[in-house]
Structure formats: C-alpha cells, structure tokens
Amino acid sequence: MSPPRLFISYSWSSHDHELWVIDLASRLRESGIDVILDKWELKEGHDSISFMEKMVTDPTIQKVAVISDSKYAEKADGRVSGVGTETQIISREVYEKQDQNKFVAVLPERDPEGKPYLPAYYKGRIYIDLSAPENYAAEFERLVRWVYDKPLHVKPEIGKAPAFLEEEPTKSLGTSVSFRRAIDALKNGRPFVEGAVDEYLAIFSENMERFRITLDDSRDADDQIADSIEEFTPYRNEFIQLMLAIAQYATNDDMQKKLHRFFERLLPYLGRPEDMNSHHSWAFDNFKFIVHELYLYAIAILIRYERFAFVDRLLATPYYVSTNANRGREATTTFADFRDYMESFRGRDQKLRRLSSRADLLKQRAESSGFDFKSLMQADFVLYLRATLNDDYYVRWWPETLVYATNSYGPMEVFARSRSASYYEQANKLLGGVSANDLKAHVATLQGDRDKVPSWQFERISPAVLTEIDKLSGLP
Known part of the structure; x- marks a missing residue:
C-alpha cells in the first residue's frame, strides 16, 4: 500500500514559524506520510500560488493540513474581502469545492485570550491543536490518525437488544441524576458540592425502603435474601464511586458529618419498622448485609487514601438511634452496630460446608466492585481492633472477611x-x-x-x- 499524501498549506509568517512547519512536516514523514511542502518542492522561478492551488485540487493528494496562525487567518479573511492578493492561502471558493474531509486546520498558536486563529470559512469546524507543549504528543497522534483515516474512537457495530429489556423491571433507588450531579461537583470543585452530596445521600437512604422484602414461604429464604442483595449491586457500586470521589476530593469536616448522618439514617433498616406488627425473624437480613457492606467499603476506601483522621471521626462519633430502631437500648450506639448478626445463611453454611457464606458473598461481590478485597479485609481488621480497644462487650465488631486471613x-x-x-x-x-x-x-x-x-x-x-x-x- 502506498503511503498517504499530505499537502501542508501555511503562511510565510516568520523564519521561526517556517522552521516550526518544517519540523512538523519532518515528523509526519517519519510517521510514513508522504508530505508535500513548498520548501521541498518549489524551485526558483516557480509560481507559489499556482503550486498551492494545484496541490489542493490534485486528486492524488488525499489530505491538506492548513497551518492556521495569526497571519494565515488574517490573509485568508483578507482575500475573501478582496484584500491581500499576495497570499498563498486557500480561498473560500477552492475550499468549498473540495471534499471537506480533505482539510484540517492545525493550530501552532492561539491569540492572547486563548482563542484559536482560524479563517472565517473554517470557524465552527474541528481542528487539531499543537499550540500547547503538554498536549503536543496527543494532538500529533490525532493528526497522524486523521491522515491515515484511523480515528482513535471508532463507531462500534450495532449489537443485539439486551436481554434485560425482556425481563421485569428491577427496583430503582432513583439516584441516577443526583449521583451524576454529586460526582461532577466533587471532581470539579463546584460551589454546590456539599448540597449535591447531601441530596444524593438523602435520596439513597430514603429509597432503600424499596428494597424491603416480604419472604415467600414457598421459596428458600436464603435465596430470596441473596437475590435482594444482588439486586442492590448497582447502587452499592454507585456508592463506592461516590466514596472514592469523597476520599480524593472532599475530606473536610462537613463531608464527614454528612456521611455520618447518612449511616445514621441506615440504622433503622436493621430492625422492625414502627408500622410493622409481625415479621419473619430473617426479614431484615438483606438490609443487614447491605448496610454492613456499605460501611465496610466506606472505611476501606478512606484507609486506602490514608484519610486516617476522617476515619477516626466516623468511628469515634456516636450514632443516634431513632426510637423505632433502638430496640430498648441507648439513644446512641457505636460503629459496631453496622455489622449486625444475620440469622440466615446458617443453613447455607451447613449445606455447602462453608465456614462463612456471608464472607464468601462479600468476597464474591468484591469482584464486581472494582475494589480490592484485601482492602476490605484490612478495614475489617481495623474495625475489629478499634472495637476490642474498648472494654465494653457491646462495641465488638466481628470481622467477617478475616476467615480469609x-x-x-x-x-x-x-x-x-x-x-x-x-x-x-x-x-x-x-x-x-x-x-x-x-x-x-x-x-x-x-x-x-x-x-x-x-x-x-x-x-x-x-x-x-x-x-x-x-x-x-x-x-x-
């Protein structure tokens, strides 16, 4: 296959600019592109404007790079208005008669306000920006790919409709919009970041009620609880992404308070709601697993990013227990309540001969979290040590995942x-x-x-x- 041919059109703005163009042309030739440049092709006595017009219309030249600096844009626009007949610039008439995929503007510089120098006929079109040294390599690759018609992002083939469209709709927390807003606010330092995070956490905690289950006696209870936990996975992953953003961008006192209040709002899910008169003893085990997992990931992520003071505040600050959740205990509790005993899975342990089905499930689910299970084990161990440092029996934390340690x-x-x-x-x-x-x-x-x-x-x-x-x- 013969190499692609590229003509470079530019203005003789200055000696330094001409050297810049020659360097670019040399780099492109080293990338296997047959570059046509006046410095290499024109001899004494040749008509430069005629040469340029011929190169632009030559069907064997697949691509034309317009090096658009301030002089180029000025001369191009001057020619459109009838001024500046001395220029070698591509005219609007020539440009519009050709396949526009044949042309691309390449910026060697920008104006003092950071705006691109572009001819009037080219404005609004995509260009390649070689004006910033820190982006030169990436933009040069874009130019090479354009010449070869090998873009970095290729439109994929249309696949089959996903199977889930034929299935019953799953439960939703309704957090997708508030999640995107909170992530954007955290990563980009928006002034409304605390409000955005607070809104997301409030919707998340309130709508967890949608995942409350009523056990069906005709089905294995363990399976129903496991199904509910699996159904919650997208929202667990959503929370993990939020925690990663908080750990990287916003570990101030106000964010710690918001996260602390969020977990307080999850405590009632571990017990019987006020409006529920009777219940199966396993009815809340899906929530016990979910809340425990969320807390474990929160601590693990903060430890990974060495936000030790943030972790200390979360662990040291008592958690208020609302009336319907305190079950006759004190009005506040410790972090240890986020690991509550699950009555289910005992039969599964015996049937599968496993030491801890709960630990197995935490490990298995870590594979879809994008987070290292060893980090969860480390957080579990830290929480266990922190709990044992207090002599009060009720603050002990049973480290489920350490069956693997x-x-x-x-x-x-x-x-x-x-x-x-x-x-x-x-x-x-x-x-x-x-x-x-x-x-x-x-x-x-x-x-x-x-x-x-x-x-x-x-x-x-x-x-x-x-x-x-x-x-x-x-x-x-």
Missing part, C-alpha cells in the same frame, strides 16, 4: 507501613490514637485470650501477625 496470611498494608514510627503517628488515628507501646500490649492481651480472637471452627486469625506487631514503629 487465617493461617499464613501476612501483615495488613497499613501495619506493614507502620514499621515507620512517623507513619504510625498518622495511622494510629485509625485506632483512636493509641501509642505503639499500648497497641503492642493490647495485641499481646488478645493473643492470650482466645475468646477475643475470631475463629471459624479450627481456623483462627493472629492479631500479632496481621499487625506485624514485633516490628511496629521500629524504624524512624
């Missing part, structure tokens, strides 16, 4: 990094600011009290190994 599992990343004393000075906020020596003493106590160390039949975690406690703060 028994035997030869090594130290969690945040503790491996805490070999550095300076790193641990920041990371210890995850544990309420406990000193290295106090944590070492606490871990030794846990290791000596088997009742405080989570186990699954004969499998047991080792807090000393997971914290790499013997090396904690051993380095500067």
Whole structure:
C-alpha cells in the first residue's frame, strides 16, 4: 500500500514559524506520510500560488493540513474581502469545492485570550491543536490518525437488544441524576458540592425502603435474601464511586458529618419498622448485609487514601438511634452496630460446608466492585481492633472477611507501613490514637485470650501477625 499524501498549506509568517512547519512536516514523514511542502518542492522561478492551488485540487493528494496562525487567518479573511492578493492561502471558493474531509486546520498558536486563529470559512469546524507543549504528543497522534483515516474512537457495530429489556423491571433507588450531579461537583470543585452530596445521600437512604422484602414461604429464604442483595449491586457500586470521589476530593469536616448522618439514617433498616406488627425473624437480613457492606467499603476506601483522621471521626462519633430502631437500648450506639448478626445463611453454611457464606458473598461481590478485597479485609481488621480497644462487650465488631486471613496470611498494608514510627503517628488515628507501646500490649492481651480472637471452627486469625506487631514503629 502506498503511503498517504499530505499537502501542508501555511503562511510565510516568520523564519521561526517556517522552521516550526518544517519540523512538523519532518515528523509526519517519519510517521510514513508522504508530505508535500513548498520548501521541498518549489524551485526558483516557480509560481507559489499556482503550486498551492494545484496541490489542493490534485486528486492524488488525499489530505491538506492548513497551518492556521495569526497571519494565515488574517490573509485568508483578507482575500475573501478582496484584500491581500499576495497570499498563498486557500480561498473560500477552492475550499468549498473540495471534499471537506480533505482539510484540517492545525493550530501552532492561539491569540492572547486563548482563542484559536482560524479563517472565517473554517470557524465552527474541528481542528487539531499543537499550540500547547503538554498536549503536543496527543494532538500529533490525532493528526497522524486523521491522515491515515484511523480515528482513535471508532463507531462500534450495532449489537443485539439486551436481554434485560425482556425481563421485569428491577427496583430503582432513583439516584441516577443526583449521583451524576454529586460526582461532577466533587471532581470539579463546584460551589454546590456539599448540597449535591447531601441530596444524593438523602435520596439513597430514603429509597432503600424499596428494597424491603416480604419472604415467600414457598421459596428458600436464603435465596430470596441473596437475590435482594444482588439486586442492590448497582447502587452499592454507585456508592463506592461516590466514596472514592469523597476520599480524593472532599475530606473536610462537613463531608464527614454528612456521611455520618447518612449511616445514621441506615440504622433503622436493621430492625422492625414502627408500622410493622409481625415479621419473619430473617426479614431484615438483606438490609443487614447491605448496610454492613456499605460501611465496610466506606472505611476501606478512606484507609486506602490514608484519610486516617476522617476515619477516626466516623468511628469515634456516636450514632443516634431513632426510637423505632433502638430496640430498648441507648439513644446512641457505636460503629459496631453496622455489622449486625444475620440469622440466615446458617443453613447455607451447613449445606455447602462453608465456614462463612456471608464472607464468601462479600468476597464474591468484591469482584464486581472494582475494589480490592484485601482492602476490605484490612478495614475489617481495623474495625475489629478499634472495637476490642474498648472494654465494653457491646462495641465488638466481628470481622467477617478475616476467615480469609487465617493461617499464613501476612501483615495488613497499613501495619506493614507502620514499621515507620512517623507513619504510625498518622495511622494510629485509625485506632483512636493509641501509642505503639499500648497497641503492642493490647495485641499481646488478645493473643492470650482466645475468646477475643475470631475463629471459624479450627481456623483462627493472629492479631500479632496481621499487625506485624514485633516490628511496629521500629524504624524512624
């Protein structure tokens, strides 16, 4: 296949500009393009304007690059109005008689206000911008692709209608619009960011009621609960994306309060609503799993981005329990309530001979979250340690995912990094600011009290190994 032929049209604006054009033409030839340039083709005595007109209309030249600097645009527009007959610029008449896919404007510069220099006949059309050094490589690739008719983005073939169109519509939280608005506000620093996030979280928490299930005695309850959890997956993933944006762009006190209030609004879903007189003992297990999973991801994401102070505030601040959810307990509770015991799945554990179907499901679902399951395990372990640092039995957190951290599992990343004393000075906020020596003493106590160390039949975690406690703060 013969190389594509490209003619470069430009104005002799200055010696520096001519050198810029020659450099561009050389780069294009190195990319396998047969570039036609007056500097290389014209000899003494040749008519430059006639040469240019011939190149533009020559059918063997598939592409024409118009190097549109200030002089080029000025001369082109002057010729349209009858002024400036000395120019080699493509006239409007010539341009409009040709296939417009044959032409592209290439910017070597912009005006002082950052606007492109373009001939009047070209305005409103797509151009290639080589004026900014930081974008030169990407824009040069666009130019090469244009010459070869190999665009980066190719329209895909039309496929078959998706199968879900034939299925019954699934439940919706109705958050799609508010989610996009919140993500845009977070990533682009909009002034309404806090209101946008608050609106999304309010809709999310209120409309979770749509996922309340009424168990059908004719079907296996475990399956119904698992189906409801699976149906919620798109909204879990939505929340994960929001948390990633918060962790990267907005970890201020106001955002912490909004997230704290959001989880407070989820607590009532873990128990019987005020207007429900009778219920199956497993009726809320889908919510128990969903709320626990959301909280676990929130903490895991904040730890990944080392937002340790943010995590500390979420864990240290009591959560208000509304009247219909406190079940005769105190008006406030701790973060440990977000991991509530599920009565279901026990039969599944026995039938499948699994140590924890709940942990299995968390691990399986992590594959569709775009988030590393090891990060969830780390968050689970941090929450377990934080809970055990308080002597009150009711603040204990059972770390479901750590069934996968028994035997030869090594130290969690945040503790491996805490070999550095300076790193641990920041990371210890995850544990309420406990000193290295106090944590070492606490871990030794846990290791000596088997009742405080989570186990699954004969499998047991080792807090000393997971914290790499013997090396904690051993380095500067």
